[in-house]
Amino acid sequence: MPLVPDPGRRLALEVTSFLVRRARWSPLELAFWVIAAASFWLFPQKHLILTEICIWGLFALSLDLILGYAGIISLGHAAFFGLGAYAAGLLAKYGWINEPTVALVVAGLLAAAVGFVTSFLVLRGSDLTRLMVTFGVALILGEIANKFSDITGGADGLQGVEIKPLLGWFELDIFGHVGYAYALVVLFVLFVIARRVVRSPFGLSLQAIRGNPLRSAAVGIAVNWRLVAIYTLSAGYAGIAGALLAQTQAFASLEMFSIERSSDVLLILIIGGTGWLYGGLIGALIYRLLQDQLSELTARYWQFWIGLILVAIVITGRDRVGRWLAPVTRLADEIARWRPWTARAAPTREAP
Amino acid sequence: MAKLAARERVAEAILTILFDGVAYGMLLFVLACGLSVTLGLMNVVNLAHGVFAVAGGYVAVVVVNNWGVPFFAALPIAFLAGAALGAVLERTLYVHVYTKSHLDQVLFTIGLVFMAVAAVDYAMGSRQQFVQIPAYLQGQFNVFGVGIGRYRLMIIVLCGLLTIALQLILAKTRFGSRLRAAVDDQRVARGLGINVGVVFGLTFAFGSGLAALGGALGAEILGLDPIFPLKYLIYFLIVVTVGGTSSITGPFVASILLGIGDVAGKYYVPTLSSFVIYSIMIVMLLWRPQGLFSRSASR
Numbered sequence: 001m002p003l004v005p006d007p008g009r010r011l012a013l014e015v016t017s018f019l020v021r022r023a024r025w026s027p028l029e030l031a032f033w034v035i036a037a038a039s040f041w042l043f044p045q046k047h048l049i050l051t052e053i054c055i056w057g058l059f060a061l062s063l064d065l066i067l068g069y070a071g072i073i074s075l076g077h078a079a080f081f082g083l084g085a086y087a088a089g090l091l092a093k094y095g096w097i098n099e100p101t102v103a104l105v106v107a108g109l110l111a112a113a114v115g116f117v118t119s120f121l122v123l124r125g126s127d128l129t130r131l132m133v134t135f136g137v138a139l140i141l142g143e144i145a146n147k148f149s150d151i152t153g154g155a156d157g158l159q160g161v162e163i164k165p166l167l168g169w170f171e172l173d174i175f176g177h178v179g180y181a182y183a184l185v186v187l188f189v190l191f192v193i194a195r196r197v198v199r200s201p202f203g204l205s206l207q208a209i210r211g212n213p214l215r216s217a218a219v220g221i222a223v224n225w226r227l228v229a230i231y232t233l234s235a236g237y238a239g240i241a242g243a244l245l246a247q248t249q250a251f252a253s254l255e256m257f258s259i260e261r262s263s264d265v266l267l268i269l270i271i272g273g274t275g276w277l278y279g280g281l282i283g284a285l286i287y288r289l290l291q292d293q294l295s296e297l298t299a300r301y302w303q304f305w306i307g308l309i310l311v312a313i314v315i316t317g318r319d320r321v322g323r324w325l326a327p328v329t330r331l332a333d334e335i336a337r338w339r340p341w342t343a344r345a346a347p348t349r350e351a352p
Numbered sequence: 353m354a355k356l357a358a359r360e361r362v363a364e365a366i367l368t369i370l371f372d373g374v375a376y377g378m379l380l381f382v383l384a385c386g387l388s389v390t391l392g393l394m395n396v397v398n399l400a401h402g403v404f405a406v407a408g409g410y411v412a413v414v415v416v417n418n419w420g421v422p423f424f425a426a427l428p429i430a431f432l433a434g435a436a437l438g439a440v441l442e443r444t445l446y447v448h449v450y451t452k453s454h455l456d457q458v459l460f461t462i463g464l465v466f467m468a469v470a471a472v473d474y475a476m477g478s479r480q481q482f483v484q485i486p487a488y489l490q491g492q493f494n495v496f497g498v499g500i501g502r503y504r505l506m507i508i509v510l511c512g513l514l515t516i517a518l519q520l521i522l523a524k525t526r527f528g529s530r531l532r533a534a535v536d537d538q539r540v541a542r543g544l545g546i547n548v549g550v551v552f553g554l555t556f557a558f559g560s561g562l563a564a565l566g567g568a569l570g571a572e573i574l575g576l577d578p579i580f581p582l583k584y585l586i587y588f589l590i591v592v593t594v595g596g597t598s599s600i601t602g603p604f605v606a607s608i609l610l611g612i613g614d615v616a617g618k619y620y621v622p623t624l625s626s627f628v629i630y631s632i633m634i635v636m637l638l639w640r641p642q643g644l645f646s647r648s649a650s651r
Contacts (some may be wrong), residue, residue, distance in 0.1 A: 067455070073455050073458055075458070121634060121637065121638075123355070127397065127454040128391070128593055129593050130399055131397065131399075131458065132593050132633070133634070133637065134635060135585070135586055136586060136630050139630065140626070140627065140630050143626045147624070180464065259582055259585070263462045264464075266458075266459065266462070270459060300473070301470040301473065301474055302435075302470075303466045303470045304466065304467050306463075306466055307462075307464065307465065307466030307468075308463065308467055309463070310460065310462060310463025311445070311463040311467065313459065313462035314449060314456045314457075314463070315445065317452075320458065
């Protein structure tokens with residue numbers, strides 16, 4: 001007589017196999033990164049702007065972690081971006097840490113630490129309080145950078161930053177070739193980590209919290225600690241993005257803390273779509289190209305058009321815009337599901 | 353003797369701070385009270401509230417400086433302009449975002465702010481503008497050694513009267529009781545036959561008008577330039593979150609506290625003045641996350 005399999009164990013196996021399947025890289029994703037890598041050789045004249053796109057993409061990715069996965073609206077995510085930028089700039093300027101990659105990590109850790117401390121404020125209250133607190137934190141940090149002007153240069157920005165060669169070998173050139181490779185590698189590494197995080201059970205629990213915090217708590221998810229964790233991680237990512245900008249441009253300014261920057265990154269993420277990690281990267285690409293076009297039209301007033309786009313997106317409805325793109329995404333899904341190397345081996349589910 | 357004189361000076365300084373702070377706080381209240389009512393009524397996160405203040409301020413600038421309209425006649429004009437702008441935007445654009453998520457509302461209203469900032473910059477230039485105030489409102493006089501600015505005194509009197517009028521409208525009129533009913537429980541209010549949409553539209557327009565009035569009055573004290581809506585956004589948010597949205601007493605007390613705190617901070621620790629405000633805000637939120645005067649935490 002065959003033994004009845006343990007139902008709990010069976011469920012655990014099913015869940016594991018679901019998570020593994022979910023975490024697999026689809027051909028479309030691979031294609032995305034192959035193209036990203038190829039862009040280094042395809043567009044050598046565009047490396048400066050591509051570097052910027054990478055940095056914006058990373059910044060938007062960090063926002064996606066809290067907005068797309070945990071549902072935290074932030075109006076001051078630039079706080080961590082600016083903090084990272086100033087940290088990296090100051091470390092290089094005063095020669096405290098000469099190796100840029102180490103400085104990058106330190107800047108990220110510093111931003112994460114501040115993110116950890118401020119996350120407890122974000123936990124409290126409604127969306128409106130969160131808006132106010134995140135905005136307030138960005139204002140305070142910007143104010144600190146402004147007030148300690150003998151160290152930070154105040155309103156003139158942090159000047160005279162000299163970045164030493166990467167790993168002692170690769171000098172950051174004025175054409176941005178090395179800078180782009182650096183930004184791309186950092187972006188890829190951090191993306192892989194973020195992808196791993198959001199597809200883990202931890203990432204799933206975040207989405208549960210976004211859906212309904214009360215029920216999530218009822219099924220045993222430690223809501224507050226999960227939010228603290230993802231907020232800290234996201235702050236660290238934003239800090240690294242800022243540090244990358246400071247290192248590739250050898251400059252940091254108060255504008256990096258501004259609400260304009262916080263809302264620009266929101267717009268980028270919205271253009272690309274929240275909650276799938278690629279949204280930030282694609283949004284950054286579209287946004288930067290758009291910004292180029294709009295600046296040519298009206299150099300001083302291009303913010304007007306940014307505002308108009310935001311209003312238009314909301315009035316049209318973000319889901320409706322998504323529906324117009326439905327045929328494209330369906331095709332993308334088809335391609336994404338197409339896995340010649342596992343098609344045969346796909347396990348057929350037995351009836352229970 | 354010297355000790356006594358020193359103590360007198362301290363007392364004078366404190367009185368001056370209180371006076372300036374109350375004037376500032378009253379101004380903030382007129383600017384922000386419309387926001388707290390609309391937020392309580394429709395749960396709309398409206399970050400574009402400052403746009404109406406700027407509109408009122410610039411209307412006053414044009415009307416007084418260019419057309420030579422007397423200052424006190426310009427105030428109602430600014431109010432009406434703001435109210436009209438509010439009514440138009442509410443009917444054409446805001447109605448579409450009531451049912452949307454907070455994220456959508458944030459995006460929408462931030463977009464409006466950007467458009468307004470660029471449009472004002474385009475139309476009026478980016479430098480700071482001033483409304484010419486009449487001679488009898490300039491300067492200050494002394495009461496027991498405390499310098500009382502005439503303009504600030506006018507603001508306190510005017511805004512005080514406005515606050516009383518608002519409280520009376522809310523407490524005594526039929527419209528006021530409809531509004532309170534709608535804020536308390538929208539569904540039940542609808543069930544009782546109150547047209548919440550109309551109540552909301554009127555309130556929105558009125559609140560925008562008040563913001564415009566505040567903008568016209570505050571041009572002298574707060575400074576008027578295109579980025580005003582972003583510069584004072586945090587103040588509006590503090591008034592609304594700390595004061596709560598269930599009455600106008602809460603935002604009023606919050607505004608006065610904020611005004612006095614800000615002026616005192618600028619007086620005693622000028623280099624750290626903004627930290628004072630933000631620290632107060634953070635402590636308040638840690639202490640009472642739902643606002644100082646909220647009745648229930650459930651909504």
